[in-house]
Amino acid sequence: MKVTVDEDKCCGAGQCVLLAPDVFDQREDDGIVVLLDAAPPEELHAAVREAAAVCPAAAIDVDENA
Template sequence: MKVTVDEDICCGAGTCVMSAPDVFDQRDEDGVVILLDPAPAAELHDAVREAASMCPARAIAVSEEE
């Protein structure tokens, strides 16, 4: 799995951090997403998919390719 984020469209909702805190964080100054792990371990894949599906701005892209 490969994960990318689009900081320009992130609205800072924080649902990604709640779903997958080992993969996502937020900037203190504006809440914009920070990608901590662009290639998360297999045990995190379900949480990352959930984070991407719940993102109101659709700022998270997930590729199932390794």
């Protein structure tokens, strides 16, 4: 799995951080997503998929084939 984020789309809702704090964080000044792990371990894949699914701005892309 390879994860990418589009900071320009991010609205700072923070759902990704709540669901997968080992993979996502937020900048202090504006709440925009920060990707901590672009290739998370398998045990985090379900949480990353859920974070991408609930992102209101669709700023998270998950490539299952990478």
